[in-house]
Amino acid sequence: MTLQWGRSPIDETKTDAILDRFARGKLNLFASLDQLRQVYEGRLNRKKVTQTDFFNGYVSTQTREGDKVTQGMAFDAYCAEGSFDPLQHKEKLLAPLHALIGLTEVKRTIDELYAYLVVQGLRRQAGLKLNQTVLHMIFSGRPGTGKTTVARLLGPVLRALGVLSRGHVVEVERADLVGEYIGHTAQKTRALLEQAMGGILFIDEAYAIARGGEKDFGREAIDTLVKGIEDRNRDLVVILAGYEMEMKYFLSVNPGLSSRFPLHVFFPDYSVQELVQIASAMIRERQYHLAPDGLVSLRQQLRKEQMQAEFSNARTVRNLVERAIRKQAVRVLEQKEQTRQDLMTLIGSDFRGEVDHESMPSDWATGSWKNLP
């Protein structure tokens, strides 16, 4: 799925001027709507040709047609161009990330990254030397720990900081990168890199690319990726995500990979308390609520699940909640009368029993990763 964040920003001054003229009777409704459309079509066209970057020297500030833009002006997705102050807007920008349950270490890493990028901008304004910064990252952690979610939230943040011009996230996996015949893989990988320009290329379960052995086209995909990253080190962030052990093996396949991905972010498992918080939020959001014994059962079940090898954190919680809802439905139907309260309440017995581990990686099931170096 590709998330697009490419909406035209709101031009309040022009909008208010047009609406003011309409309110005073100087414009009729048709003319007012027409003028508003012209404002927003205009803004969109202007945005298409503007690609402003944050790091001067390392990344220059130029439009695609080569017109010079005021140096040091970060492209801002949410405010009028040039008026964005990253120091003031930090809380607002990182609010969706901070709203996630748990992930303390990840949030701290992103905070550090934010501070670093802002300071780089300030250093540039002060005429100081800039560090060569590569923002390609590796997200490692067990399934369901929020790797994809964090990647999706990073796009707008990096865009607002001017590191990326579009901030969209292109999510791909092995099948999107690896082709079927000689030459096909490089073509597919290059096309995806092009598509991701200005945003984030998020390669989920990246280790799978190197899975096929010496003769597999996966190697070609990795080589093309390494070359592509080298050629497009501006306006593109590549994130490789996967389970920790598998990612270590993956990085050992191509020695060039490890050095090109300097940022390693580890997503730890959630604690039981955090998992209960996630479950409660999911239950509340589905308009159900937990009976007191339901909470006890949920906690017990989560502790039990945590011991399993195929435990997938938030995804297991989701499965647990969904199965409880199904069991609750059967239970409620067996009653003679169903009150509104019955329809909403999840009790202890709804949470007991086995959970389907649909998210279990197939490699773990076959044990093919056990023999890895």
Add this chain to the structure above:
Amino acid sequence: MNQCLVIGQRGVGKTYLSFRLAQSCGMKSVFVLREWEDGHCTEHVLDVQQTLQALDAGESHHFELQTIGIGMSETMAQRALLFDSVGLSEESAFSSEMRSGMVKTQKLLITSDSICHVIDATSLNEQGLSPIDKKINLLAHARKVPYVLVVAKVDLLTARRKRRLEGMLRHEKIFFTSAKWNRGLGALKHFIEKENRENYAYSFLSRGGSI
């Protein structure tokens, strides 16, 4: 919180549709903020069923803007705000009260995160959308926000006419609904839910997280 504008001409059934949407989200009562034509603002907690019955009985309303908070089931405790706006029409723009309501509607057309454009199925002719609906459509597309065309009162159409309309409006994302008979609202609800989920981060950031 995603902000969805319900827009359209006068008398196409925007208010009825909004309350039906709240009902299909499982809400029995809704918190409503009403801004009236004389400038004052009132807060209400309305029983959805009773309000629908009153609207069915032909009760008229004279507010400029009605903001309805609805709970969404698929999003992590994120609620959506439905803006039930004043109908846009050139004839009613002569009255100063209506004009100020229309200013609010146009402002919301620029600031909201998604747009539900309601049109009356029976008023569509062979030329397609009416001039005012065309203008709304073009402006929404220029803003590149999620936009959906809701063809209301579809129960008054024959199957053949409905197919004809589907062909005419094939380039748009359309939902045929009948708020009176509660038809087609599930799909519309899912659309708003999906936008609410995907654009939560965007809407939060774009207004500085101040909502």
